[in-house]
Amino acid sequence: MRPERIAREMRDxxxxxxxEEIKDPRIGFVTVTRVEVTPDIRNAKVYFSSLGGKEEKESAAEGLNSASGYIRKSLSEKMRFKFTPELxxxxxxxAEYSIHLNQIFDKIHKEKEKKDEPA
Structure with missing residues (x-):
């Protein structure tokens, strides 16, 4: 299997x-957005988004990294890797950066409209 295909399957x-399996209250509502797997499939970065402020997001990251061993074991049972990647x-x-950029573009657009209005 190619790393891209493995990454998509891993994400799901x-x-x-x-x-369904992790009960850590630090994690809360988390969405796995993408997975990047190294070509040798030994390591994987799992990117996620989370609701809440900065503290809640940092707490979710701590909870997920704390549970990474369990998640890795469960993943190996479901995917049958020769080597299960470190997570x-x-x-x-x-997503937040995209929202920030859209706000900047909106501001620029509004300022341009003001300049273009007849005096």
């Missing part, structure tokens, strides 16, 4: 494990 399985959970800030 890890999402299920987190929502490293990272907060995916791309």
């Amino acid at each position: 399985i890890i999402s299920g494990i987190i929502s 490293l959970f990272r907060l995916d800030e791309s």
